[in-house]
Amino acid sequence: MTEVTDSIERALGEIKFGPDGLVPAIAQQHDTGEILMMAWMNRDAVRASLTEGRACYWSRSRAKLWRKGEISGQVQHLRELRLDCDGDTVLLLVDQQGVACHTGRRSCFFRAWRNNAWAVIAAPQISPENLYPAALDR
């Protein structure tokens, strides 16, 4: 094992993956603090993220490693990986290129419960058709 992969295996050693091999992963824009999205990571996703310096997740719907932005181009450059007290949730501080949400919005959390209804509080910045010319990147 090289020094780099050895180091990454030590990082993985502190993360408590669930019975399905996954941990929740929160992506936050590193400078503004905006929460962009929540996804899931398995060991391979953490390895790929640390090695490549970009957020990679496990797509539960596609059952495969998902390099965020691989189709849409909306890459999340990884600034720092953080781990919570129980070791079972990770926080990714990222620099989001473009938008995080498949609807074309900056953040996936664009609905707010206000005045007894779910209000849409952000507009798409990019048309979803322009994000996914051929396939679905989620």
Added chain:
Amino acid sequence: MTEVTDSIERALGEIKFGPDGLVPAIAQQHDTGEILMMAWMNRDAVRASLTEGRACYWSRSRAKLWRKGEISGQVQHLRELRLDCDGDTVLLLVDQQGVACHTGRRSCFFRAWRNNAWAVIAAPQISPENLYPAALDR
């Protein structure tokens, strides 16, 4: 049903709870953007949070409704509930009284992967013994 409970049932109608009846819930300090913790909510936890204006979760370890701060006093006043594009993750904008983490730290995400090691980047503000005189509030 009263108007209030009717409204809350409509809020619940848009949330896609998992097979275990839970959704991940991210708590963020409403003004600073700091991510405080990640926990889980079931329908009762969402109901209680909206009704009482404070963050309530489902404690998986204790298998019961958990009114955050009920033992420690570290209440999270709910400022706004948000929902993501898929409807399967919620974001709670809160005003955290004291600290969120059972270790006495403001945030549970106090470990950062730096220079090939998990670095502790925040110190406890309160001794855990002072948070939990009798039982564990997690």
